[in-house]
Amino acid sequence: MRPERNAYRDALALDGFWAASSADGIEADGLGLVPGFAAGGLVAVPGSINEQWAERGLRDSLGPFWLQRQIVVPRCAAGMQARLQFASADLTARVWWDGRLLGRNDAPFLPFAFDLGELQPGAVHILTVCLDSRLPTDHPLPGIESADFAREGRSKDEVYPPVRYDFFPYTGLHRTPHLCFLPKQHLGAPRIEAGYEHGGTLRVRTRFAGLGRVVLSLLDGESALVRVASDDGDFDLSALAVEPWSPASPKRYRLRLELKRDVETLDEINRDIGFRDVRIDQGRLLLNGESVQIKGFGLHEDFPVLGKGQALAVTVKDLELLRWCGGNSFRTSHYPYAEETLDLADALGLLVISECASVNLDFRRTTDATLEQHIAHIERLIERDHWHPSVIAWSLTNEPGYLAEAEYKRAAPGYFAELFAAARVLDSTRPFTAANVGSRHGLIDPLYAHCDFLSLNRYLGWYENPAQLDFAIARLRDEFDALAAAFPDKPIFVSEFGADAVAGMHSSTDQLFSEEYQSELIARYWDLIANHRHCIGGHVWNLVDFKTAQNFRRVVLNHKGVFTRSRDPKMAAWRVRGMWR
Numbered sequence: 001m002r003p004e005r006n007a008y009r010d011a012l013a014l015d016g017f018w019a020a021s022s023a024d025g026i027e028a029d030g031l032g033l034v035p036g037f038a039a040g041g042l043v044a045v046p047g048s049i050n051e052q053w054a055e056r057g058l059r060d061s062l063g064p065f066w067l068q069r070q071i072v073v074p075r076c077a078a079g080m081q082a083r084l085q086f087a088s089a090d091l092t093a094r095v096w097w098d099g100r101l102l103g104r105n106d107a108p109f110l111p112f113a114f115d116l117g118e119l120q121p122g123a124v125h126i127l128t129v130c131l132d133s134r135l136p137t138d139h140p141l142p143g144i145e146s147a148d149f150a151r152e153g154r155s156k157d158e159v160y161p162p163v164r165y166d167f168f169p170y171t172g173l174h175r176t177p178h179l180c181f182l183p184k185q186h187l188g189a190p191r192i193e194a195g196y197e198h199g200g201t202l203r204v205r206t207r208f209a210g211l212g213r214v215v216l217s218l219l220d221g222e223s224a225l226v227r228v229a230s231d232d233g234d235f236d237l238s239a240l241a242v243e244p245w246s247p248a249s250p251k252r253y254r255l256r257l258e259l260k261r262d263v264e265t266l267d268e269i270n271r272d273i274g275f276r277d278v279r280i281d282q283g284r285l286l287l288n289g290e291s292v293q294i295k296g297f298g299l300h301e302d303f304p305v306l307g308k309g310q311a312l313a314v315t316v317k318d319l320e321l322l323r324w325c326g327g328n329s330f331r332t333s334h335y336p337y338a339e340e341t342l343d344l345a346d347a348l349g350l351l352v353i354s355e356c357a358s359v360n361l362d363f364r365r366t367t368d369a370t371l372e373q374h375i376a377h378i379e380r381l382i383e384r385d386h387w388h389p390s391v392i393a394w395s396l397t398n399e400p401g402y403l404a405e406a407e408y409k410r411a412a413p414g415y416f417a418e419l420f421a422a423a424r425v426l427d428s429t430r431p432f433t434a435a436n437v438g439s440r441h442g443l444i445d446p447l448y449a450h451c452d453f454l455s456l457n458r459y460l461g462w463y464e465n466p467a468q469l470d471f472a473i474a475r476l477r478d479e480f481d482a483l484a485a486a487f488p489d490k491p492i493f494v495s496e497f498g499a500d501a502v503a504g505m506h507s508s509t510d511q512l513f514s515e516e517y518q519s520e521l522i523a524r525y526w527d528l529i530a531n532h533r534h535c536i537g538g539h540v541w542n543l544v545d546f547k548t549a550q551n552f553r554r555v556v557l558n559h560k561g562v563f564t565r566s567r568d569p570k571m572a573a574w575r576v577r578g579m580w581r
């Protein structure tokens with residue numbers, strides 16, 4: 001559960017410099033105060049190590065990287081239960097406390113925690129983390145080794161560092177870890193469903209051990225709209241006189257849960273929630289009963305020097321750029337973003353499609369463990385993000401079956417059936433989807449059967465039919481018509497469309513990589529999306545240019561941003577602003 005500071009809980013941010021090393025044999029040295037670290041250096045947390053240590057020749061390293069720091073236990077620890085809380089540790093991590101292995105985490109971009117019991121104020125502890133971005137080939141975000149390219153019959157390894165996906169595999173503690181201090185008797189992560197149907201509805205399931213009762217308050221500023229108690233921590237409230245949350249008016253209320261014994265308060269947690277209803281009905285996306293059009297972008301957590309390291313100023317900048325364009329939505333392509341990004345989306349009234357870290361599932365290599373992990377990661381994603389009003393849908397995977405069609409046809413239907421069924425048990429209040437890769441499966445993707453709306457990543461006019469926009473748009477229209485006929489209840493959402501443009505490259509004729517062509521392609525797609533009866537909207541790929549692994553298709557960056565990596569507008573940004581505002 002995310003760190004919170006209030007009268008009953010505290011949290012120590014573990015940001016700053018950490019000792020670091022990429023040397024071999026560290027584990028064998030023992031993990032007290034490790035001598036090997038002396039030969040290392042310092043890295044900043046939060047941040048990506050690759051960028052900070054590029055000059056040491058580690059820019060393209062997938063790890064392992066060892067990070068270590070001392071922690072002096074603060075006074076507030078007295079009488080409290082300590083919990084070590086990572087907002088993420090990418091892509092995988094093992095964690096030691098005073099040389100004792102606490103555990104590992106294999107879910108990139110998701111939080112995890114370890115209970116440490118009561119710590120002595122003033123005591124000094126050593127925290128060690130080993131980060132490794134070499135993922136196994138059967139991970140939901142599949143890894144690949146250079147040798148695999150040869151095994152696949154490709155003449156050379158094409159991508160370095162070797163990855164299957166189109167963003168740089170940064171390694172680091174990308175979000176601030178915390179040492180949290182909880183009361184011994186405390187509340188667990190609550191399950192919160194805030195809906196809107198003839199007034200607000202609120203369903204809360206609180207977990208707590210031991211005796212006591214939970215008091216729920218719903219606050220609008222200083223005034224309490226509701227204050228009710230429950231012995232088991234469960235609440236079902238309806239007909240609440242609240243304003244609904246929407247992009248036009250993202251009204252939020254503070255939900256406060258207090259754990260009480262007699263008159264004494266033992267613990268408290270707060271969430272700023274919003275009341276809204278989201279559903280797919282008769283081929284439309286309805287928010288609070290009204291049809292909405294999705295206008296926005298795919299994004300990445302990516303910035304020069306920071307890599308994937310969190311900086312709240314960049315978060316604000318990106319969402320403000322999105323709004324400047326007239327957008328109302330984004331997808332957390334292709335992994336869970338920092339929780340603060342969702343907080344900001346809640347506050348700004350943006351509609352978020354939250355995506356699990358899963359790209360290009362390769363069904364030659366999936367195993368039972370893949371599905372098991374994939375479901376576990378979705379469970380953790382939903383547990384983390386389910387209470388955010390901005391999250392309107394879950395995307396369970398991006399472009400599965402990009403490779404190996406035969407295995408996809410054989411294995412994917414069963415996989416998706418189990419994946420979606422498991423996910424639907426976890427949240428019955430939001431639609432589910434996953435992004436289909438157009439060039440491979442077209443109309444017959446087994447994914448479609450399970451999606452509430454069809455998410456299409458389409459690059460006609462770019463990877464296919466380059467510089468032939470009339471032909472590309474005509475093909476796309478035909479595909480929309482065919483999908484509308486085949487899936488009348490499942491609207492189409494174009495989850496990706498776009499073209500690379502190198503800022504400053506211009507052309508008077510249709511020319512790939514020119515700013516004019518990018519701008520024209522986006523405008524032509526949007527014209528189709530906005531006017532097709534079966535289409536609920538689209539996301540331009542991408543808001544901002546972003547770093548990828550090295551390969552001949554990318555000139556350092558993926559240049560499909562309508563803004564450069566330093567966030568300056570290309571022509572397309574102005575064009576989109578003209579279309580959307």
Ligand code: GCB
Pocket residue numbers: 165166167334398399457496541558560
């Ligand atoms: C896609 C992927 C995305 C890539 C994009 C591209 O379909 O989902 O991760 O970056 O295409 O630019 O090729």
